[in-house]
Amino acid sequence: MGYLAHRDAENGREQLLIEHLRGVRDMAGSFAAAFGEEAAGRMVGLYHDIGKYSQEFQAYLLQGGGRKFDHSTAGALELMNRKSPLSIPASFCVAGHHSGLLNGGNSKADTEESRSLCGRLKKKPGQDIPNYQAYREEVGDVLDVDKSQLIPRIGRDFFAGQFYTRMLFSCLVDADFLDTEEFMQLGENVRGDFAPISELKERLDAYIAKKFLNEQGKRYGEPINQHRRKILRECIAAGDVDEGSSLLSLTVPTGGGKTIASLAFALHHAVRTGKKRVIYVIPYTSIIEQNAKVFQEILGDENVIEHHCQVDYSLASDDGDYDKPLKKQLATENWDAPLIVTTNVQFFESLFANRTSRCRKLHNIADSVIIFDEAQMLPVDYLRPCLAAIHELTQHYQATAVLCTATQPSLNKIFWEDYQREIKEICRNVTEEYEFFKRTKIELLPQKMTLVDMAGRLQEKEQVLCIVNTKKAARELFATLDGAETCFHLSTNLCPQHRKAVLAQIRQALLAGKPCRVISTSLIEAGVDVDFPCVYREMAGLDSIIQAAGRCNREGRRAKEESLVYVFAWADKSMANAQQSMKECQGATEYVCESYVEDLASPTAIKSYFDFLHKLDGHALDRKQIMDMISKEFMPFAHVAEEFALIETPTRPVFIPYDDDGQEIENCLRQGIRSRRLMREAGKYMVNVYCGKDNSPFEKMAAACKIEVLDDNVAVLVDRRGYSSTLGLKQEIEDGQAVMF
Structure with a gap:
């Protein structure tokens, strides 16, 4: 019989299984050749779907549905039985090519039901999974593909072994996707074709x-x-x-x-x-x-x-x-x-x-x-x-x-x-x-600042930028300054389109020599081309302070002795950023100030800062102990993926109909339109709001009917009083504002 890999139920088109295996074999091999592992790529590609040789899976395809069968374990069993240096990484790749890379698990404790490779390898053909031995008729027993250049070099380096497995897995799953896509889309998807x-x-x-x-x-x-x-x-x-x-x-x-x-x-x-x-x-x-x-x-x-x-x-x-x-x-x-x-x-x-x-x-x-x-x-x-x-x-x-x-x-x-x-x-x-490029002088203010103190200093300057660590500090300092048209506020509570408009006003005022006092979070430090004669920066990491200094005398039109960057700390602790990572960076800066206060932006000061920061104990540079996990557990792919999250606080975007264009986009969103162009334009009007808990800002805003959730990807601000023309989205909802039905 002709064993099938895929069947298009709409038109009856069929892809032979051996053609799919050979296509994925060749493609995965070519991908792995980029790091010298063509033979390994060809092996996992050839064996990845041999579980589809079972009568049960073939019936599932021909009937167009019904009970699904595990077809991934078969190849993993056969590859592990080869007992070659490639057996373990290849088995992980094949077993996980649909579900994702599994944890290795424990060969003694895990059972057939365990979500681990050790558990999967205990499944018995003909009992726990369908019998797939018909693969030998077409695939045969390939004996010349157990070659690897990297495995001998990696040796018993557990991190390198896991990294290799993930890279080989990438070759397999991309090849599998691409070969299947080619069949299902009749080659109509236009991939590649970029300039060399x-x-x-x-x-x-x-x-x-x-x-x-x-x-x-x-x-x-x-x-x-x-x-x-x-x-x-x-x-x-x-x-x-x-x-x-x-x-x-x-x-x-x-x-x-x-x-x-x-x-x-x-x-x-x-x-x-x-x-x-x-x-x-x-x-x-x-x-x-x-x-x-x-x-x-x-x-x-x-x-x-x-x-x-x-x-x-x-x-x-x-x-x-x-x-x-x-x-x-x-x-x-x-x-x-x-x-x-x-x-x-x-x-x-x-x-x-x-x-x-x-x-x-x-x-x-x-x-x-x-x-x-x-x-x-x-x-x-x-x-x-x-x-x-x-x-x-x-x-x-x-x-x-x-x-x-x-x-x-x-x-x-x-x-x-x-x-x-x-x-x-x-x-x-x-x-x-x-x-040569040094254009400013950084000074450390000895006294701690109150809101009134800082507001007074800023009012003494016609053009000045003050960068703080929290949105709360930016909001409260702006309110204390209260300078009407001469004052500007920037934070991520403003949607990108609003920030763009505010930055245009700031640049215009700076060029025209008009009064311009800006209170901003760190978002202005990198990638924003503005040029102030004076900058205040709340105590932070030295790298952030130097980035802030890049907004002062940017074009070098003034003498560096006249272009001052003042570093300060708040007297009120509630104004400061309480995150541990910020405290560590501030501590490293304070350490550097003891020796390099006269030239904090010098290469030697910067080296001293990072040396001190990176002297932190091992857990501080690997807070989730990823490296320990990899060395102590057997290939913990799922555990590592769960723990390695650079952004741990979840957010959801809220659409702000900020201007006429924003209101037109809102109308389209409400009509269910989700085109690429529309969603890209809508991104200019989004503010990310923390979510995930009952008392999170997003949930509170939804409960108080401040926002309307249109679908899983889009929520719209409906209470326009919740968005300020100067401060942006108000995310603090007072208790008792929720509407009860």
Whole structure:
């Protein structure tokens, strides 16, 4: 008989099982070849669906439904019986190719019902799962695929073994998805077809030659542009020479042109070394949007894929056809585009995930150039697992990592202690460039500030920026200042469209020399181009203070002695951020102030800050003890995925009909329209609100009828009094405001 893998019930089309197995085998093998494991990829691809050779599963397909049967355990049993070095990782991959990677479990305690690999391997063909031995008729017993280059190098390194398994799993599940998609969609989905890396490099080179290296340009002679060109040329030269180092840093002072310089290195290095793609990993969506816009202008919108929570390509295409996903949507599934711009959350949570949808993209991180922009923002609570992942990618998976920042964290010590590896700096004259781009003087205020004290200081300045750590502090300081049209408030309680309008007013006032006093949370520190003569910054991590200083005298038009950044602390403890991570960063800054108070932004002060911060005990750099879990448990994939969550407090977006366009979008949302274009526009009017508990702000607002929940993805503010033209969304609901029915 002809055994089937898939059947399209609508038109009766059928895909033979052996054709599917061979298709997935070849594709998974080609994916794994990127890190030298083609044979392993071919093996898991060939065996992943042999459980479908059972009579029960074939009847299920032909009848078009009914009881489902476990078809994943069969391949895992056969691969484990081979007793080869690849048996364990291959069995995990095949057993989990639908359900996700399982925990290893306990071979003695687990039963057939346990959700673990040990439990699954106790299932008996013909009893616990259908008999699948007919696979031998078509597949046979393949004996020449138990080859691995990496397994002997990994040895008994438990983290490396789990990482390898997840990467091999990625090859399998992506190949399985793609082969099945090809059959079900008749090849109509348009994947890939992006410009090659070499063409992107040519586009960038042409842009640089015109915009930056044109010596006839009007501003060519300005010293600041000369230094930017020097940094740019150094990055291009470093990219054109393959010196064998895959772990690099790029330290460029604020204002030094880091975005274009890092892209120039990445594309030149990718072409020189044959890398397949460039991946930008960025902490803030505000920076992503800014950088992606620059990249799209240079390289073409079609070649740049943004993958983060505020971009959704997964809905209908612009012509309303829900059956034909956009090429960009498909690229977010497996990152097969030449340039990916994503977040720390998306990148690292995927590397520690166990679900098929999150893991599909991982094999495409291999053989790529990874730029960690604002590398000082790598999450301290998860720093050791994150660095372990970077080590694996650069040591075993042909990736090049660049830790890129204006305030380079001193990670050399950790990489040396844990892996005997050194980070190589791309820019050789970091201290010299720091001295040139230094445009401010940072001063520590000895006395603690009350709201009235701070308001008085700000009123003494015509143009001043004050950055605080909490939305509460921003709100209360703004209310105390009470400066009408001369005062502005910025926080994430304002929807992005509102913040954009406020920033436009701020920039206009600054350029016109008009009074402009701004109270903001840290959202203004990175990716926001404003230039104040004076900045106040609440005590925080030194990297945040230096980012704040980047908003002062940004263009270097004033003497640095006149461009002051004041660091202060609140007298009222209720105004401060109580999070442990913030306290640790503040403590590290206070330690550095004891020795470097005269020049807090110097490279030596920055190194001292990160050295102190990273001296915290091991649990502080791995608060969920991910590394211990991996070393002590047998392949705890599900446990690790559950614990590795960079954002632990859940939120839900609330749509704010802020202006006329917002009200039109609201009307469309209420009509049930959810097109990609509409949802992307709607994102400009969203404010994230904490949810998940009965007394959370979201639940309180819903109970008080302040918002209306339209569906799982959209809630709309209906009480317009709950949104202020200056403070944004009011999330504090007084007790007793809930409406009872």
